[in-house]
Amino acid sequence: MYAQEYTCEKLKEDITAWNACTNNNNTKWAKAILEQGAFKQNVDGSFEYVYIMNTEDSVDIKALRNISFNYIGLNFNIDNAVRADMETNSPDNGVIFQGKLIGIGEFVGFGEYNKINGNVHFDIRFKPDRVRFSVKIQDYQVLKYIDGTLVQNYIALVKDTFPLNPDSNHKKSYAMAFINANSKCLNFASSYLSHLNKHVKVSQPTDLEDW
Numbered sequence: 001m002y003a004q005e006y007t008c009e010k011l012k013e014d015i016t017a018w019n020a021c022t023n024n025n026n027t028k029w030a031k032a033i034l035e036q037g038a039f040k041q042n043v044d045g046s047f048e049y050v051y052i053m054n055t056e057d058s059v060d061i062k063a064l065r066n067i068s069f070n071y072i073g074l075n076f077n078i079d080n081a082v083r084a085d086m087e088t089n090s091p092d093n094g095v096i097f098q099g100k101l102i103g104i105g106e107f108v109g110f111g112e113y114n115k116i117n118g119n120v121h122f123d124i125r126f127k128p129d130r131v132r133f134s135v136k137i138q139d140y141q142v143l144k145y146i147d148g149t150l151v152q153n154y155i156a157l158v159k160d161t162f163p164l165n166p167d168s169n170h171k172k173s174y175a176m177a178f179i180n181a182n183s184k185c186l187n188f189a190s191s192y193l194s195h196l197n198k199h200v201k202v203s204q205p206t207d208l209e210d211w
Helices: 009-019 026-035 061-076 080-089 171-202
Strands: 047-054 094-109 112-127 130-146 149-157
Touching: 009 047, 009 171, 026 171, 047 171, 061 080, 061 094, 061 112, 061 171, 080 094, 094 130, 094 171, 112 171, 130 171
Parallel strands: none
Antiparallel strands: 047 130, 094 112, 112 130, 130 149
16 A cells, blocks of 8 residues: 655645745845745744645555654764664654754855854654644854854844844845745755655555554
8 A cells, every 4th residue: 555645735835935036136035035925934933834745545654754764864964873862852753853054144254254054943743644844943053253263153033133123234144044044944845745755655564554
């Protein structure tokens, strides 16, 4: 017994809306995303993209967990120890992972360089006929270097930076981070759906009907 293909119409709609906002100017692009609501924001200011991926058949949850662990491993190059930790700390019906998106923004000053990373959190839950995929970014990690030496490492909440905060400093740099952070979330959802459909049919136990 094999699973039908997983589908998610909402994800298709969101990707279409996102693509309609593209602009060569990052500041204008970020403003267009904000004005047209082509991103997902929680009340705490974080970006969170949640999609329900449905199939018509029942799928083995252990197989779904393994497929999802593999997906995280491919995207974040996790080692065996990290995977074992994920498996231990994730629920039986889900996968929890917190990673980092490196270099989604930057700003340069006289003799200094500031690199913006994104802290990303995955929460993927399974039921026999559907998957709930959530990917969230609540804050950025900002690393400040002077003459190649790290002198500052701090957290900036996405809600406190441009374009969510129009009075933010480094508008162009945070516009770049805003675009990349949201784009990465959408891409993760899309690539996860593709990964799921590619691997689920070959990952089913032979005795699925008897479980």
